[in-house]
Amino acid sequence: MKKKPVTGMKDVLPEEGVIRNYVTALAGETYSRYGFMSIETPCVEHIENLTSKQGGENEKLIFKILKRGGKLDLSEVKEEQDLVEEGLRYDLTLPLSRYYSNNAQNLPSPFKAFQMGSVFRAERPQKGRFRQFTQCDIDILGDPTYLAEVELITATTTLLGRLDFKGFKVRINDRRILSALAEYAGVSEEKRGLLFIILDKLDKIGPDALKEELLSSDFDASGVDKIMEIFGGGFLSDDPLHKLQDILKDHLAEGCIENLETIMKLVAQVKNADFEVVFDPVLVRGMGYYTGTIFEIEMPQFGSSVAGGGRYDEMIGRFTGTPTPAVGFSIGFERIITILLEEHFKVPEKGVSTAILLEKGLDGEKMAAAMKEAADLRAAGSRVLLVWANKNKKFQKEQLTKAGYDEFREYYREELKH
Amino acid sequence: MKKKPVTGMKDVLPEEGVIRNYVTALAGETYSRYGFMSIETPCVEHIENLTSKQGGENEKLIFKILKRGGKLDLSEVKEEQDLVEEGLRYDLTLPLSRYYSNNAQNLPSPFKAFQMGSVFRAERPQKGRFRQFTQCDIDILGDPTYLAEVELITATTTLLGRLDFKGFKVRINDRRILSALAEYAGVSEEKRGLLFIILDKLDKIGPDALKEELLSSDFDASGVDKIMEIFGGGFLSDDPLHKLQDILKDHLAEGCIENLETIMKLVAQVKNADFEVVFDPVLVRGMGYYTGTIFEIEMPQFGSSVAGGGRYDEMIGRFTGTPTPAVGFSIGFERIITILLEEHFKVPEKGVSTAILLEKGLDGEKMAAAMKEAADLRAAGSRVLLVWANKNKKFQKEQLTKAGYDEFREYYREELKH
Numbered sequence: 001m002k003k004k005p006v007t008g009m010k011d012v013l014p015e016e017g018v019i020r021n022y023v024t025a026l027a028g029e030t031y032s033r034y035g036f037m038s039i040e041t042p043c044v045e046h047i048e049n050l051t052s053k054q055g056g057e058n059e060k061l062i063f064k065i066l067k068r069g070g071k072l073d074l075s076e077v078k079e080e081q082d083l084v085e086e087g088l089r090y091d092l093t094l095p096l097s098r099y100y101s102n103n104a105q106n107l108p109s110p111f112k113a114f115q116m117g118s119v120f121r122a123e124r125p126q127k128g129r130f131r132q133f134t135q136c137d138i139d140i141l142g143d144p145t146y147l148a149e150v151e152l153i154t155a156t157t158t159l160l161g162r163l164d165f166k167g168f169k170v171r172i173n174d175r176r177i178l179s180a181l182a183e184y185a186g187v188s189e190e191k192r193g194l195l196f197i198i199l200d201k202l203d204k205i206g207p208d209a210l211k212e213e214l215l216s217s218d219f220d221a222s223g224v225d226k227i228m229e230i231f232g233g234g235f236l237s238d239d240p241l242h243k244l245q246d247i248l249k250d251h252l253a254e255g256c257i258e259n260l261e262t263i264m265k266l267v268a269q270v271k272n273a274d275f276e277v278v279f280d281p282v283l284v285r286g287m288g289y290y291t292g293t294i295f296e297i298e299m300p301q302f303g304s305s306v307a308g309g310g311r312y313d314e315m316i317g318r319f320t321g322t323p324t325p326a327v328g329f330s331i332g333f334e335r336i337i338t339i340l341l342e343e344h345f346k347v348p349e350k351g352v353s354t355a356i357l358l359e360k361g362l363d364g365e366k367m368a369a370a371m372k373e374a375a376d377l378r379a380a381g382s383r384v385l386l387v388w389a390n391k392n393k394k395f396q397k398e399q400l401t402k403a404g405y406d407e408f409r410e411y412y413r414e415e416l417k418h
Numbered sequence: 419m420k421k422k423p424v425t426g427m428k429d430v431l432p433e434e435g436v437i438r439n440y441v442t443a444l445a446g447e448t449y450s451r452y453g454f455m456s457i458e459t460p461c462v463e464h465i466e467n468l469t470s471k472q473g474g475e476n477e478k479l480i481f482k483i484l485k486r487g488g489k490l491d492l493s494e495v496k497e498e499q500d501l502v503e504e505g506l507r508y509d510l511t512l513p514l515s516r517y518y519s520n521n522a523q524n525l526p527s528p529f530k531a532f533q534m535g536s537v538f539r540a541e542r543p544q545k546g547r548f549r550q551f552t553q554c555d556i557d558i559l560g561d562p563t564y565l566a567e568v569e570l571i572t573a574t575t576t577l578l579g580r581l582d583f584k585g586f587k588v589r590i591n592d593r594r595i596l597s598a599l600a601e602y603a604g605v606s607e608e609k610r611g612l613l614f615i616i617l618d619k620l621d622k623i624g625p626d627a628l629k630e631e632l633l634s635s636d637f638d639a640s641g642v643d644k645i646m647e648i649f650g651g652g653f654l655s656d657d658p659l660h661k662l663q664d665i666l667k668d669h670l671a672e673g674c675i676e677n678l679e680t681i682m683k684l685v686a687q688v689k690n691a692d693f694e695v696v697f698d699p700v701l702v703r704g705m706g707y708y709t710g711t712i713f714e715i716e717m718p719q720f721g722s723s724v725a726g727g728g729r730y731d732e733m734i735g736r737f738t739g740t741p742t743p744a745v746g747f748s749i750g751f752e753r754i755i756t757i758l759l760e761e762h763f764k765v766p767e768k769g770v771s772t773a774i775l776l777e778k779g780l781d782g783e784k785m786a787a788a789m790k791e792a793a794d795l796r797a798a799g800s801r802v803l804l805v806w807a808n809k810n811k812k813f814q815k816e817q818l819t820k821a822g823y824d825e826f827r828e829y830y831r832e833e834l835k836h
Contacts, residue, residue, distance in 0.1 A: 001737045002464045003520040006504050009462055011517050013524060014455035014531075021446055021456050028439055033796040035803035037432035038439050042550050043461065043536060044427055044481070046420040063462070066482040066501060068540055077495050083484060086424050099429050102421040106431060108821060110805070113432075118461060118536070122486055132460050143806070147776070150789065151804060158796070265782065270789040272797060319419045358565070364683065371568065371688040378451040378576070379690060385453035386569060387528070388561070403526060 008123065008131030019340050020134075022347040023333070024116060027136055027159055034155040036114035036138050041095035043088055043118060049098055050087045054315060056288050058090040061121040063131075088120035092137045093289075093312070093328060100141050100326075101319035110142035112151075116333070128338065139328035141316065146259050149293050149311070150266045152329040153277070156297070156307055161273025163336070164345075165299065168306075170267070171280035172295040174260055175310070177244060178284065180251035181230070185223035193288075195219065199231075200284040207232045231282070241279050260293065289315050293327065302339050307331045351382050355405040357389040357396070359412045370411045426541065426549030437758050438552075440765040441751070442534060445554055445577055452573040454532035454556050459513035461506055461536060467516055468505045472733060474706050476508040479539040481549075506538035510555045511707075511730070511746060518559050518744075519737030528560035530569075534751070546756065557746035559734065564677050567711050567729070568684045570747040571695070574715070574725055579691025581754070582763075583717065586724075588685065589698035590713040592678055593728070595662060596702065598669035599648070603641035611706075613637065617649075618702040625650045649700070659697050678711065707733050711745070720757050725749045769800050773823040775807040775814070777830045788829045 005011050012020065028038065050062050064084040066072065077083060089095050092115045100111065116136045123129055138155060140148040153170060160168065178199070182192045198213050205213070210231065214224045230236065236243055245257040260279065267277045275297075285294040285308060294310035309329035317323040354377055356370055374384045385405060390396040397408060423429050430438065446456065468480050482502040484490065495501060507513050510533045518529065534554045541547055556573060558566040571588055578586065596617070600610045616631050623631070628649065632642045648654065654661055663675040678697065685695045693715075703712040703726060712728035727747035735741035772795055774788055792802045803823060808814040815826060 001467055001470055001516070001519075003516060003737055005460050005516075005520070006462050006464055009460035011460075011521055012458035013521060014457055017456035017458060020458070025443055025446070028443070033799070033801050035801060035805075038435035039432055040430035040435060040438070042423050042427035042429075044424050044538070044550065046424055049419055052419055063486075064484040065506075066484050066498070068481075072498070074495055074497065077492055079492065080484070080490070083501065088483075098419070098421060098423075101419075102423070103429055103431060108817065112803075120462070132462065145806070147804060147806065154789070154793070262782065266786060266789060269786040270793045272793050319421055364680065368684060368687045371572070371684060375572070375688045375690050381451070383451050383453060385530075386565060388563070388565065399526065 006131075008125040008129075010130055010132075016337065016341060018347050019345060020337055023163065023336060023340070024136075026162055027116065027331070028114070030159040030162060031114040031138055031155055034112070034138075034151060034158075036112045036155070038114045039096075039099065040117065041089070041092070041099050041115065043120070044086050045089045045095055045098070047081075047084050047087050049094060050090065052094075052318070054094050054097075054289055054318075055090055056286060058121060061123055062090060063088040063120045063122055090121050091119050092117060092135045092330070093139070093315070096137070096139055096141075096328075097316045097319055097326075100316055100324070104320070104324075110140055110148070113137075113139045113141065115139070130334065134333040135330055136333040137328055137330040139326060141324055141326045143327075144313070144325035146262045146266070148325075148327045149263045149295075150270075152309065152327060153263070153267050153295060154270060154272065156329045156331060157267075157275055158272045159331070160275075160297070160306070160336075163340070165306075166274040167301075168275045168297055168299045170275055170277040170295060170297050171283045172260065172264060172277060172293065173280050173283040174256055174293050175290050176253040176256045176292060177248070177260075177281065180248040180253070180256075181227070181244075181281075183251040184248050185226045186220060187223055191219065196284045199227075199282045202231060202282045236281060240281055244281060256292075263293065285310055287312075295329070299339075302335075304335065305332070306335050306339070349404070351380075352407050353383040353385075353405045354407045354409060355385045355387060355397075355400045357387060357393065357408060357410045359389050359410075361413055362411055363413070366411055366413075370409075373409070424549075426543040426547075428548055428550075434755065434759060436765050437763060438755055441581065441754060441758070442554075444580055445534065445749070446532070448577040448580060449532040449556055449573055452530070452556075452569060452576075454530040454573070456532045457514075457517065458535065459507070459510070459517050459533065461538070462504050463507045463513055463516070465499075465502050465505050467512060468508065470512075470736070472512050472515075472707055472736075473508055474704060476539060479541055480508060481506040481538050481540055508539050509537050510535060510553045510748070511557070511733070514555070514557055514559075514746075515734045515737055515744075518734055518742070522738070522742075528558055528566070531555075531557045531559065533557075548752065552751040553748055554751040555746055555748045557744060559742055559744045561745075562731070562743035564680045564684070566743075566745045567681045567713075568688075570727065570745060571681070571685050571713060572688060572690065574747045574749060575685075575693055576690045577749070578693075578715070578724070578754075581758070583724075584692040585719075586693045586715055586717045588693055588695040588713060588715050589701045590678065590682060590695060590711065591698050591701040592674055592711050593708050594671040594674045594710060595666070595678075595699065598666040598671070598674075599645070599662075599699075601669040602666050603644045604638060605641055609637065614702045617645075617700045620649060620700045654699060658699055662699060674710075681711065703728055705730075713747070717757075720753075722753065723750070724753050724757070767822070769798075770825050771801040771803075771823045772825045772827060773803045773805060773815075773818045775805060775811065775826060775828045777807050777828075779831055780829055781831070784829055784831075788827075791827070 051059055065086045118132050119135050120132050187195050202210050211228050264277050289312040290310040291313045292311035296305045297307040298305050311327040313325045374386050377384045469477055483504045536550050537553050538550050605613050620628050629646050682695050707730040708728040709731045710729035714723045715725040716723050729745040731743045734744055792804050795802045
């Protein structure tokens with residue numbers, strides 16, 4: 001028998017478990033206040049759906065499930081697909097799209113969905129990355145307007161605020177601005193993905209290295225010049241949204257900039273937590289399915305983004321044939337938990353925690369009395385541990401104190417001691 | 419793209435989702451009051467562990483995961499095990515045993531664990547049975563005494579009571595009584611499993627059919643007579659525990675009956691819900707790993723058991739080499755949810771739910787005002803839906819009322835209307 005978890009997956013110890021439960025409950029409560037409805041989809045998904053080119057690099061990391069019974073014919077195996085018809089989901093967005101196409105007739109429109117669940121990616125094992133991890137997503141399906149974005153950003157930042165996160169940044173951009181930029185610089189459709197990947201690095205590598213990398217990646221020199229005019233100096237340092245609107249005006253989708261402005265303004269006006277919302281013209285986000293606004297929450301003190309999302313107006317149409325506007329925001333649940341653990345976050349306790357120590361050999365009457373005392377305290381909402389007293393009671397109490405029990409009661413065999 | 423979930427699995431609609439979340443939160447809160455600590459184990463488990471004969475029939479229903487990359491050699495496939503080294507867990511008890519053997523040094527002793535999670539069984543699809551379902555288990559590891567059983571039963575029945583279940587029965591037995599019975603009747607070790615399976619049917623088929631089935635299953639006539647003396651007539655109708663103690667005294671493990679009596683008495687004395695606890699000498703429970711007390715909760719009005727568990731003192735020793743007493747109680751989460759849905763259970767609402775209807779084309783100032791109103795209500799704990807007004811506002815309000823919104827506010831473009 002093997003004692004360790006399978007490669008890349010982990011056992012959650014109680015110290016982490018209590019924080020995970022707290023964040024889960026707080027997410028459920030917060031998102032419910034925003035009218036999001038809790039749904040679940042299976043961990044197992046059709047292999048055709050998982051490999052339909054929605055998932056980008058994640059499609060290479062799918063855990064595949066072996067066919068069973070009569071469907072599995074080992075004498076005829078030529079390739080992997082002979083063995084497989086199902087796999088474990090790598091995110092919650094693809095199952096949500098399938099779910100919506102399967103159940104739309106029983107759902108309100110717009111549909112505000114809240115989904116938490118395990119997803120699976122067979123990544124190379126490395127510190128802090130797990131092959132099974134929890135995602136925590138909210139999505140609004142059926143609303144093409146900025147209201148959806150504002151609700152998603154407000155709900156997500158409110159949740160982070162309730163977890164005591166402060167001073168973070170919501171970065172926002174629109175894929176259509178990136179497309180306009182590519183068009184303006186004369187970059188072909190095929191090379192746009194590469195352009196965006198390189199642009200995304202600007203904050204890290206600076207403008208000189210950006211220019212170098214663009215040129216060495218065979219982008220047209222004239223196009224690179226146009227891009228560097230925008231990103232090379234101080235051009236965007238003041239009012240970047242309108243500067244871009246001006247320079248890209250022949251290429252921009254109608255209303256795109258105004259939409260982004262409305263979102264940013266409303267979020268800033270109604271925000272319920274300590275953060276700022278900023279336009280980030282080089283925010284790209286990896287997934288290929290985004291079609292409009294994209295956003296990310298950055299906490300500089302933790303060196304990475306803790307939430308991300310955007311609009312994916314075309315994905316559901318691939319299931320249903322009818323385009324359905326959709327936008328989602330996903331919190332990096334595992335990242336949040338890691339930060340809270342590192343910060344020694346304490347879950348707010350409800351009242352006193354009592355440990356009742358029972359001497360071994362207590363008679364039935366005294367056991368019943370101890371248990372009734374426990375039952376009453378528990379019914380009133382307290383946490384109570386009923387436990388046999390060890391020989392070394394001092395050490396036992398120290399351990400119990402560490403485990404959060406701040407009050408002790410003791411039941412002894414002899415009448416006099418109690 | 420396929421719209422339906424994979425065979426045998428299901429999409430959880432919001433109506434069910436809200437109940438699932440409520441029960442999950444209530445289980446977490448209730449069990450926490452009893453000192454159970456929340457843990458998680460991966461859905462994926464080593465195939466060697468899953469197929470180590472702990473899981474009985476469930477081992478035939480394992481979803482197996484295809485090896486990946488260099489480990490998968492399709493040119494050399496002779497049997498299924500060449501393709502597989504991991505599978506999806508079929509219950510939470512086996513992963514808990516592995517978890518405990520892996521982490522015991524970082525856990526208190528006794529260790530009270532609460533675990534909720536998805537388990538997977540490739541059963542033949544049928545109504546009400548799903549291939550992925552949630553289990554909700556509490557276990558106490560490291561306590562060999564009746565205190566563990568009393569705590570498990572009290573915690574579980576308290577949870578059911580908080581869900582408004584009434585008038586149910588906790589049936590309890592001890593595997594060691596069944597063993598003594600088999601010994602008393604001269605049944606060989608090999609035939610004991612079969613004897614118990616047949617005995618388990620007594621309540622359904624009655625004593626005549628029981629006798630017939632035992633004889634036709636080639637049990638010794640003298641042994642069958644001894645069994646029928648006990649179960650054939652009114653012998654156990656009064657004080658069955660002591661009657662059995664008397665007749666089986668040469669075969670019973672020491673203290674076994676007294677232990678059961680203590681458990682039953684204490685549970686009855688400290689119970690926090692409307693139920694009775696009864697000794698059931700033909701309660702068997704399927705799993706082969708049980709070694710002592712076994713118990714089940716029956717709700718006659720719903721025609722089946724909704725929770726079950728027992729003591730499995732030998733399973734953890736198979737991982738660690740050191741025997742560790744263990745006892746667990748598992749609530750049939752899906753069964754509970756089905757009953758609550760059938761009974762039209764309403765999750766208690768916290769305060770008012772408000773829908774704010776926004777006329778399309780509202781200016782920024784009014785949008786901000788509407789959103790601030792929503793933010794304030796939400797911060798105070800209310801559920802608020804911000805939604806664009808449809809043309810048919812009457813129909814929209816009817817739909818929103820059905821969805822639980824009991825108050826409406828409206829924002830119009832023109833000054834006068836608001």
